[in-house]
Structure formats: structure tokens, C-alpha cells
Amino acid sequence: MRNICIIGTGHVGLITGVCLASLGNKVICVDSDKEKIEKLKREVIPIYEPNLEEMVRENIREDRISFTTSIPTGVRESEIIFISVSTPSKPNGETDLRYVEAVSTEIARSMDSYKVIVEKSTVPVKTGERIKKTIEINNPRNIEFDIVSNPEFLREGEAIHDFMHPDRIVIGVEQERAKDIMLELYRPLNVPIIVTDIKSAELIKHASNSFLALKISYINAVSQICEKVGTDIKEVAKGMGLDKRIGHDFLEAGVGYGGSCFPKDLSAFIKISHDLGYDFELLKAVQRINAMQRKKVVEKVKELLWILSGKTIGILGLSFKPNTDDMREAPSVTIINSLQKEGGRIKAYDPKAIHEAKKIIKDVEFSHNPYDLAKGCDCLVILTEWDEFKRLDLKRIKDLLNQPNIIDGRNIFEPKEMKKLGFNYKGIGR
Numbered sequence: 459m460r461n462i463c464i465i466g467t468g469h470v471g472l473i474t475g476v477c478l479a480s481l482g483n484k485v486i487c488v489d490s491d492k493e494k495i496e497k498l499k500r501e502v503i504p505i506y507e508p509n510l511e512e513m514v515r516e517n518i519r520e521d522r523i524s525f526t527t528s529i530p531t532g533v534r535e536s537e538i539i540f541i542s543v544s545t546p547s548k549p550n551g552e553t554d555l556r557y558v559e560a561v562s563t564e565i566a567r568s569m570d571s572y573k574v575i576v577e578k579s580t581v582p583v584k585t586g587e588r589i590k591k592t593i594e595i596n597n598p599r600n601i602e603f604d605i606v607s608n609p610e611f612l613r614e615g616e617a618i619h620d621f622m623h624p625d626r627i628v629i630g631v632e633q634e635r636a637k638d639i640m641l642e643l644y645r646p647l648n649v650p651i652i653v654t655d656i657k658s659a660e661l662i663k664h665a666s667n668s669f670l671a672l673k674i675s676y677i678n679a680v681s682q683i684c685e686k687v688g689t690d691i692k693e694v695a696k697g698m699g700l701d702k703r704i705g706h707d708f709l710e711a712g713v714g715y716g717g718s719c720f721p722k723d724l725s726a727f728i729k730i731s732h733d734l735g736y737d738f739e740l741l742k743a744v745q746r747i748n749a750m751q752r753k754k755v756v757e758k759v760k761e762l763l764w765i766l767s768g769k770t771i772g773i774l775g776l777s778f779k780p781n782t783d784d785m786r787e788a789p790s791v792t793i794i795n796s797l798q799k800e801g802g803r804i805k806a807y808d809p810k811a812i813h814e815a816k817k818i819i820k821d822v823e824f825s826h827n828p829y830d831l832a833k834g835c836d837c838l839v840i841l842t843e844w845d846e847f848k849r850l851d852l853k854r855i856k857d858l859l860n861q862p863n864i865i866d867g868r869n870i871f872e873p874k875e876m877k878k879l880g881f882n883y884k885g886i887g888r
């Protein structure tokens with residue numbers, strides 16, 4: 459059992475804290491957002507993740523997790539300090555590390571005994587060195603500490619599962635003492651742990667996320683070829699994925715990736731590479747293809763409707779992926795903006811993300827369910843593959859639509875089936 463402090467209770471921080479508490483550790487979660495901390499104390503969870511609410515409640519009851527806005531309190535009562543504050547992108551793609559620096563300074567000033575300080579946020583390679591220097595210059599009593607890089611690979615909507623059942627744990631560390639502490643901390647998960655140097659651990663994160671985004675853009679590029687020759691990208695992807703070296707995962711063509719990680723991590727990796735003197739053209743192509751996928755959806759709407767002005771378009775799915783309410787970099791935002799610019803009137807429905815969408819998207823009529831949405835629409839556009847949409851009563855949907863037009867941005871339906879039902883159906887790469 460270890461005493462752990464999590465600084466930054468966003469997606470990664472809160473999940474890390476709750477899961478480590480469930481593994482029997484004593485966890486103090488720190489955040490500068492007083493309101494968020496007060497809500498967490500009352501078991502009001504700011505993000506939607508399956509099982510998260512129950513796990514917070516259980517760990518509060520077992521007195522294994524607590525919440526505070528005070529970094530000194532959290533640091534003094536813990537041996538392992540996770541830095542999981544946000545590392546947003548600057549307009550030029552560079553990672554904004556101001557919060558990491560500020561928190562590192564405060565940790566240094568609060569330390570009263572040996573600490574393991576863990577980089578959990580996704581940070582550019584060599585950030586560990588910067589954190590170390592920042593702590594050294596703010597540590598007049600020369601208290602011993604070690605830096606560890608321990609990047610996270612959790613997916614939103616599967617975060618707790620991914621934390622508890624990772625394919626691997628990455629530990630970047632220089633000192634034996636810190637290595638032993640981190641190995642003991644993660645031993646209960648009983649999964650492969652790679653122990654390497656700090657810079658390699660930092661690079662593994664950016665290189666992994668960029669590769670996953672590359673895989674998505676690759677299959678989206680192939681889907682463009684499939685449309686031109688009249689084949690089905692799902693058939694092609696299936697044939698590719700049976701090769702163990704390729705694998706089936708992240709080969710689903712669609713409207714492209716969004717979320718708070720892929721876009722940010724790609725921009726960061728391109729910028730880091732540029733500053734190191736390498737022009738990462740391959741990743742720039744990944745970005746271009748991803749942006750193009752969204753434009754393709756608007757083109758398909760225009761192919762079906764011709765003039766958009768005065769037409770009503772129904773958007774099914776707003777979140778960047780299913781099982782989350784997260785709208786960050788969601789394809790729906792750019793696609794809706796483009797359709798509105800062409801004069802389209804937008805209705806939208808999402809099982810979870812409407813409250814988030816209202817903060818970002820204007821002049822949209824939000825519906826309470828897919829059938830209310832379909833009423834009076836000239837075209838339906840599916841942008842997020844929520845299970846609820848896969849079970850739609852399609853005959854009822856068709857009767858509610860002005861025109862039987864469907865654009866399936868996530869290929870959740872079968873073209874033959876849809877054509878039999880009388881829809882003008884357009885998928886991606888089919």
C-alpha cells in the first residue's frame with residue numbers, strides 16, 4: 459500500500475487516482491478547480507465513464523480516496539506524486555507546459571521527504587529533464603527525489619477497463635529506488651511492464667498515438683479508392699486485418715478521428731520533430747487525410763440534396779466517439795459548421811453529449827431521440843456509432859424523413875439492406 463498524490467483530476471488523473479485507490483493505495487486527488495473538488499467530495503463526477511461513479515463512491519466510503527485543492531497537503535502525505543495536469547496545444551502545435559512547470563515548482567516547495575514524481579500527462583520528449591531542473595532549483599533543502607515517466611494509454615469510454623487491463627505499462631526511470639517503487643505499485647495488475655529510460659517512455663506515448671492515428675487515416679485513404687472502384691472498405695479492411703502484423707483494430711473507415719488526444723499528440727509530435735530538425739511529413743499527411751474525411755461527408759450531403767439552403771439535415775451522434783460525452787475535436791463540430799455555411803438547417807441528437815454540444819455548436823435544434831430528430835429531415839447523417847443507432851427502427855425512420863437519404867459516417871448499416879428498405883444510402887468507402 460502506498461500513499462499517492464494525483465495532481466490534476468481530469469480524465470487521466472481521476473481514473474488513475476480511482477484505480478490506484480481500488481488497488482488498495484491511499485490516494486489524495488488535487489485540483490486547482492475548487493468547484494470540481496467540492497463536487498468530487500460530494501461524489502458528483504465531472505466526466506462520464508462507465509463504472510467511475512461507483513468506484514469513486516466506494517473508495518470514498520473505504521477512506522482510500524480524498525480530494526483537496528492544496529498541493530502541499532497532497533505532497534506531504536504521499537511518496538508517489540503523479541503530475542496529470544492538462545498539456546494543451548498552442549496554435550503552432552507546441553505543447554503548453556505552463557501547468558506542468560507550475561505544479562513542479564509547487565511540488566518542490568512542498569517536499570519534506572523522498573518523493574517519486576511521475577509524469578502522467580502526455581508531454582514532449584525531454585520534459586522529464588525540465589521537470590527535474592525545475593524541482594532542483596526550487597528545492598533549497600536538497601530533499602531527495604526521482605523523476606519517472608509513466609504515460610497513460612487509456613481510451614475515453616473504456617478508461618477504467620484500459621487502466622486495469624493495459625496491454626503494457628511503460629515506466630521510464632533512472633534510479634533503482636524509484637523503479638522498485640513503481641514496479642511494486644503496478645504489480646497487482648499482473649501485465650507486461652517495460653522499464654526504460656525517461657526519454658524513450660515519453661517518445662513511446664507520442665509515437666504510439668501517432669501510429670494509431672496514422673492507421674485510421676490510412677484506412678480512410680483506402681476508403682477513397684474503394685469508392686472510386688465500387689468495392690466495400692469493410693471487406694478490404696477485414697482481409698487486411700487478418701494479417702497479424704496489421705490487426706483488425708483501428709481499421710474502421712469513417713468520418714475520421716477526433717478527441718482530446720490524437721489531434722493534440724500529432725501536432726505536438728510534428729512540432730517536436732521539427733524543432734529537432736526532422737520534418738515529419740508522414741504525420742502531416744495523416745492530418746490532411748483526417749481533415750478531408752470531414753469535407754467528404756459534406757460533399758455526400760450535397761450529392762444527395764444538391765442545394766442545402768432551406769433543407770433540414772439531421773445529425774445522429776455528436777460526441778467524438780461512442781460511450782463518452784466528450785466533444786473535443788469531434789468531427790460533428792466542423793461538419794455542422796460547414797453544412798450551416800451552405801445554408802443547411804441542422805437538427806441533432808446524441809445520447810450523452812447534447813449538454814456539451816450546446817456550449818460549442820450554435821443555431822442547432824436538439825432533439826430528444828432519433829425519431830424526433832428524423833421528423834422533417836431531408837437527410838440523416840450518422841457521425842458517431844452509438845449502439846442505440848444500430849438498433850433503430852429504420853422503417854419508422856424512413857417514414858419520418860422528408861426524403862429517404864442517409865449518410866452513414868461510421869458504416870454501421872449494410873448498403874444492400876438499406877437499399878432494399880428504399881433509402882438513398884451513402885457510407886464511407888462503400
Ligand code: UDX
Pocket residue numbers: 610611612613614615667670674707708709710711712713714715716717718719720778779
Ligand atoms: C486515444 C488512444 O486510443 C489512447 O490510447 C490514448 O490514451 C488517448 O487517445 P481516445 O482518443 O479516447 O484514445 O479514443 P479512441 O478510441 O482511440 O478513438 C480516437 C478517435 O479515432 C475517435 O474519434 C474514433 O472515432 C476514431 N477511430 C478509432 C476511427 O475513426 N477508426 C477506428 O478504427 C478507431
